[in-house]
Amino acid sequence: MAVTDEREAFQSPWWDVSRIPLHLFVVGVVLLIIPLIANDFIVRQIFSYAFILGTIALSLMFLAGYGNMVSLVQMTVAGVAAYMTAIFGTSAIDTISLGWPWWVAVPLAIIVATIFGTLSGALAVRTEGIYTIMITLAIAAAMFYLVRQNYTLFNGFSGLNQVNAPVFWGVNWRDPAPFYYLSLLIAALAYGLVRYVSRAPFGLALQGVRDNARRMAALGFNVTAHRIAAYAFASFIAGTAGVLLVWLNGQVSPGTIAVGPAIDILIIAVVGGISHPIGPFLGAILYVLLRTFALDVLVSLGLSGERFQLLIGLGFLAVVFFSSDGLLGLWSRFRERARRDPVTGERREE
Amino acid sequence: MAETVASRLSATGTANALELRGVSRFFGALAALQDITMTVAPGERRAVLGSNGAGKTTLFNCITGDFPPTAGSIRLFGEDVTEFPPYERIRRGLRRTYQISLLFTGLSVEDNVYLACRGVSRGRFSLLRPRRDDALVTTARDLIEAVHLTPARETLVANLSYGQQRQLEIALALAGAPRFILFDEPAAGLSPTERRELIEILTSLPDHIGYMIIEHDMDVALRVAEKVTMMHNGKIFKEGLPQEIEEDEEVQQLYLGGGHGGH
Numbered sequence: 058m059a060v061t062d063e064r065e066a067f068q069s070p071w072w073d074v075s076r077i078p079l080h081l082f083v084v085g086v087v088l089l090i091i092p093l094i095a096n097d098f099i100v101r102q103i104f105s106y107a108f109i110l111g112t113i114a115l116s117l118m119f120l121a122g123y124g125n126m127v128s129l130v131q132m133t134v135a136g137v138a139a140y141m142t143a144i145f146g147t148s149a150i151d152t153i154s155l156g157w158p159w160w161v162a163v164p165l166a167i168i169v170a171t172i173f174g175t176l177s178g179a180l181a182v183r184t185e186g187i188y189t190i191m192i193t194l195a196i197a198a199a200m201f202y203l204v205r206q207n208y209t210l211f212n213g214f215s216g217l218n219q220v221n222a223p224v225f226w227g228v229n230w231r232d233p234a235p236f237y238y239l240s241l242l243i244a245a246l247a248y249g250l251v252r253y254v255s256r257a258p259f260g261l262a263l264q265g266v267r268d269n270a271r272r273m274a275a276l277g278f279n280v281t282a283h284r285i286a287a288y289a290f291a292s293f294i295a296g297t298a299g300v301l302l303v304w305l306n307g308q309v310s311p312g313t314i315a316v317g318p319a320i321d322i323l324i325i326a327v328v329g330g331i332s333h334p335i336g337p338f339l340g341a342i343l344y345v346l347l348r349t350f351a352l353d354v355l356v357s358l359g360l361s362g363e364r365f366q367l368l369i370g371l372g373f374l375a376v377v378f379f380s381s382d383g384l385l386g387l388w389s390r391f392r393e394r395a396r397r398d399p400v401t402g403e404r405r406e407e
Numbered sequence: 408m409a410e411t412v413a414s415r416l417s418a419t420g421t422a423n424a425l426e427l428r429g430v431s432r433f434f435g436a437l438a439a440l441q442d443i444t445m446t447v448a449p450g451e452r453r454a455v456l457g458s459n460g461a462g463k464t465t466l467f468n469c470i471t472g473d474f475p476p477t478a479g480s481i482r483l484f485g486e487d488v489t490e491f492p493p494y495e496r497i498r499r500g501l502r503r504t505y506q507i508s509l510l511f512t513g514l515s516v517e518d519n520v521y522l523a524c525r526g527v528s529r530g531r532f533s534l535l536r537p538r539r540d541d542a543l544v545t546t547a548r549d550l551i552e553a554v555h556l557t558p559a560r561e562t563l564v565a566n567l568s569y570g571q572q573r574q575l576e577i578a579l580a581l582a583g584a585p586r587f588i589l590f591d592e593p594a595a596g597l598s599p600t601e602r603r604e605l606i607e608i609l610t611s612l613p614d615h616i617g618y619m620i621i622e623h624d625m626d627v628a629l630r631v632a633e634k635v636t637m638m639h640n641g642k643i644f645k646e647g648l649p650q651e652i653e654e655d656e657e658v659q660q661l662y663l664g665g666g667h668g669g670h
Contacts, residue, residue, distance in 0.1 A: 061619055258525050258533040261514065265522045268511035275509075276579065277470060277497035277526030 086243060092234040094305025100233045103163065103349060105305055107341040108244040112298035114325040114337030115244075116291035119251050122331040123260060125267040130193040131295045132322045133200045134174040136314030138299030140204065141213060142220060143309055149219035150212050159223040167296040169391045174292020175285060182284035197319045203313035220303045230303070240301050244338065245293045251334045252288070263287050291308035328376050330385025339384045349374050415445045420566050424449045424617045425470065430479030432465055432641075439465040440476070441641045447587075449484075449634070452609075453619045454632030456652070458661075462619045462641040464506060467589045470501050470619075472496050484586065498527055500586030504593055506621075508572040512565040516556055519564055520547040527583030530652040548581070553576040554608070570601050577608060584636025594627050606630055629653060637661075 092100050113135045120126045145162035148154040155162075181192045204211040211217070221232040222239075230236055254260040262283055265273045270280045303309045312318075323346065329340025351365035351372075380386030425447040432440040440462045447453050455463050469476040472493040480489045489495050504554045511519050525531055537544055553556055554574040559567060568577065573593065580588050590609070594602050602624075609631045612618070622628035628635065629649040637645040637658055645658055652658055 253536065254534050257536045258522075258530055261518055261522055262525065262531060264514055264518075265511045268513050269509050271473065272505070272509040272511070272579075273522075273526070274493040274495060275473070275503055276523045277494045277583070278522075278531060279492070279494050283532070290534075300557075 073120055092237050097233040103345055105237050105240045107345040108240040109298050109301045110325055111338035112244050112247045113295050113340035114322050114341055115334055116295040116321055117326045118331045118337045119291045120287055127190050128193045129319045130177045130196050132319040133197040134170050134292045134295040135302055135316050138170035138296035139172045139303035139309040141169045142300050142303050143217035148217040150217050153212055163300050166300055170296030170299055171289055171292045174288040177287050178288020182281055198316055201311055201315050211317045218308035220307055222304035248334050275311045276354045320352030328373050328383045330383035332382050334384055336385045337385055415560055424484040428480045429468055432460045432469055433477045433563045438641050448571040448588040450615050450617045452633045454628040455621050457638035461638040463638055464591055467591055476504045502580040502585040502588040504591055506591040508576050510564045515561050515563055517547055517560045520550050523582035548573055590618055590620040592621050594624055
């Protein structure tokens, strides 16, 4: 790819849908009509949830895929935004919640989460590889124990409940269909933003840092500052998704940001594939489907439903075993095979 | 060091391109560099010779700040940069190439050169994509042309041949407005044709760009340099004009291994 995308020169008005590739067009239309054809449970607990988890995992994909920084703190950043939405906005615990309107509480929550993520990044960026994972895991664990033991601000073990999505423009955004479109919009915006920035100087330089940090310094880049800025960018995305997460669940508790969910985000990103921003969303759909239906599958096979975690684990293991780049890798291998002549193995002309 | 800006900058504009005073670098008890004092005039082309382990690359690493020196001071165009991180030195016109190609293998040739141009200009953190007529994109393409890589402009660097990677190394060092370049064995592993091309690129650089070149091939070194510094065991052994160094008996004993030196 070149710095400037030659295809952008394609002169046609933005509303001209004929320039959208067919497969994207189909996916787009299907996503738009899902609330019309699926029941509320599917719309909320499968799709909206997957978009939110996918967006959080996207923030990890940005750091890991472009910056080679595996951060386990992304779920915690989202959790901070969730807690702040409840604290600045309204919840059942009115001794803690400040009751500010959503248009004050939400931006503030995202800002606090971004600052939190940036500071975590500033601690983590001086290390590499497994040490980055350890430091971010330590921050995630510390935050989990803080919110569980602190009652004055985070209401300890039970957390903050009855945190509802607002009603504005005559729409109750808590309803399944509006919330679906809201989370789809945020996911699509985050996806587009990451794709766009990956070709902008900031994103390119981050990939340069990934490939060779020492050389980047020898080209005049402040590598540390660049890495911290990447954390800030990723935290902004994770924080935005965190607000949606608290609205979806209606509550936030220490369990939301425990070490388990933090690792789940890593699993989602890795299983989906961290080489392209679409990967985390594929991983999130698979994750949510497995989590939701593994139990039913086991019971229908006459097995004990308690083993559903095992089935989830096997599912992920299967994906990672067959492809080092998750579902994305499976897909590109399949496409590569389809392109080759089955007899000679030569690449076919298209 | 709490020096003021005024004291870091020399009063005159005719400062030396590079000035090392008593620079030493220890790795544990091993002295890779010992008390190196040297000056390079603006626009001067200097060759650094010496056997393996003489400290040539360590010297480069100290100058660029990849490894800070254990002792001594480094002035770049009159400014004391001893305490500066590498990127601050680069922004002051210093460039280097690496002995083993250090490139961004996951990016295309154009992206590599574009990053090199971006590194010494504003907008390093820009979230906006460059426009198609962006000046830096044009500059990057010109540089690619200058090192004969235009056909490979869109190629991933991981897929380039060794010779092409060496050419790209040079393009990265020429990006921005270099004033002083450190070439670390740019001719190593090149074919005779590529070597001639390299000599041509080096000798046709604008006069104001000085450089220092580490080169094992005496013929190349003597052809592209105006002055030669011989290093041995982390110290400066001899300094002089190419002619003098070539004819110096001690140098021949040491560097050319005695028997081969008599031509």
